[in-house]
Amino acid sequence: MTKHPADLPQTCLVAHAGGTGLTDLQLAQTPLRAPGEGEVLLELLRMTINPADLLLLEGRYGQKPPAPFTPGAEGVGRVLAVGAGVSGLAPGDLAMPVPTGNWRSHRVLKAPFVVPLPADADLDQAAMLKANPATALVMLEELVSLSPGDWVVMNAGNSALGQNVLRLAATMGVNIAAIVRRDSAAALPRSLGAAAVLVDDGTGPAPALPDGAQARLALDAVGGDATERLGAMVADGGTVVTYGLLSGAAPRLSAHDLVFRGLSLRGFWLADWFANTPPERIRALFARLTDHLAKGVIGARVEARFALTDLHAAVESAAREGREGKILLTGGGV
Numbered sequence: 001m002t003k004h005p006a007d008l009p010q011t012c013l014v015a016h017a018g019g020t021g022l023t024d025l026q027l028a029q030t031p032l033r034a035p036g037e038g039e040v041l042l043e044l045l046r047m048t049i050n051p052a053d054l055l056l057l058e059g060r061y062g063q064k065p066p067a068p069f070t071p072g073a074e075g076v077g078r079v080l081a082v083g084a085g086v087s088g089l090a091p092g093d094l095a096m097p098v099p100t101g102n103w104r105s106h107r108v109l110k111a112p113f114v115v116p117l118p119a120d121a122d123l124d125q126a127a128m129l130k131a132n133p134a135t136a137l138v139m140l141e142e143l144v145s146l147s148p149g150d151w152v153v154m155n156a157g158n159s160a161l162g163q164n165v166l167r168l169a170a171t172m173g174v175n176i177a178a179i180v181r182r183d184s185a186a187a188l189p190r191s192l193g194a195a196a197v198l199v200d201d202g203t204g205p206a207p208a209l210p211d212g213a214q215a216r217l218a219l220d221a222v223g224g225d226a227t228e229r230l231g232a233m234v235a236d237g238g239t240v241v242t243y244g245l246l247s248g249a250a251p252r253l254s255a256h257d258l259v260f261r262g263l264s265l266r267g268f269w270l271a272d273w274f275a276n277t278p279p280e281r282i283r284a285l286f287a288r289l290t291d292h293l294a295k296g297v298i299g300a301r302v303e304a305r306f307a308l309t310d311l312h313a314a315v316e317s318a319a320r321e322g323r324e325g326k327i328l329l330t331g332g333g334v
């Protein structure tokens with residue numbers, strides 16, 4: 001049943017960032033309007049803090065929105081009310097907001113930008129659906145043609161992205177070699193079926209795949225030396241894809257690997273993929289991911305949840321090295 005506007009909250013809490021650093025962030029109480037025709041009012045229940053959000057706060061991301069802006073690429077919410085003409089979404093439904101700007105308690109969106117989710121979906125995992133599982137799936141399926149038994153090597157192998165790569169690769173029969181930078185991070189990729197887990201803090205000799213195996217694809221979230229070390233594990237003619245800026249250093253391959261072994265180095269950005277992919281294929285991707293979510297195929301570990309009102313502590317925690325999972329923001333009292 002659609003709530004009468006008088007029953008709806010009249011204000012909401014919204015984060016405003018300046019884009020000059022992690023602490024350039026404020027929470028403000030702002031007026032909240034009822035959804036108009038074709039619109040949906042969501043109460044945000046969980047919002048992710050991802051590395052991309054931190055880059056955005058620091059002014060280092062691929063997009064630089066004018067300040068002040070509301071960060072938060074991902075979230076999940078409960079529909080509080082729908083405007084006239086909205087079908088397929090009703091008050092009480094669990095749903096994912098597609099646009100960014102989710103570090104807030106409520107938001108009004110046009111209905112096509114709200115994806116309904118299974119009623120019993122795990123809130124934490126639903127909040128983390130849009131970025132990492134989608135990136136993992138597209139990178140595994142669209143960058144090179146992989147067959148069962150092929151090897152893929154990735155660094156940041158314990159990251160949320162890495163966990164989703166491992167889970168999805170298991171459904172494809174593809175072997176994943178997961179590189180982590182500390183011993184204590186090795187158990188997680190191992191538990192998710194990594195064919196090899198290599199601990200490499202970048203100081204010793206570059207690691208190698210077991211039994212002389214070579215990867216067809218390398219997934220690089222780190223850059224700098226780490227990219228070159230991945231290249232050494234890739235077969236002649238293989239592809240190294242940089243998709244993250246974790247070290248801040250420019251990715252590079254050795255001239256030998258580029259010239260004499262025919263390796264390719266390219267980038268991948270999901271935002272760019274969304275911008276260049278027909279809407280029906282994007283819908284199909286989310287339909288598959290929603291199904292994977294319901295079946296527990298995708299997922300990532302969560303370290304801690306902070307109330308939206310505790311935003312500064314949450315961001316500080318998300319920026320720490322050696323976390324044991326994602327930091328999430330909570331709203332709606334859940």
Ligand SMILES: NC(=O)c1ccc[n+]([C@@H]2O[C@H](COP(=O)([O-])OP(=O)(O)OC[C@H]3O[C@@H](n4cnc5c(N)ncnc54)[C@H](OP(=O)(O)O)[C@@H]3O)[C@@H](O)[C@H]2O)c1
Pocket residue numbers: 050051052131132135156157158159160161162181182185221222243244245246247268269270271320321322323325326
């Ligand atoms: N291009 C795209 O479209 C796209 C989409 C989604 C994600 N990403 C990128 O994917 C990467 C992983 O994201 P996530 O959300 O999965 O991360 P996450 O779960 O928050 O985990 C962060 C990971 O980065 C590692 N790390 C941090 N700084 C590092 C450094 N200097 N050198 C090596 N490893 C470092 C951490 O290792 P410890 O645990 O040892 O600290 C951890 O494995 C990020 O770079 C993110 O921006 C890109």
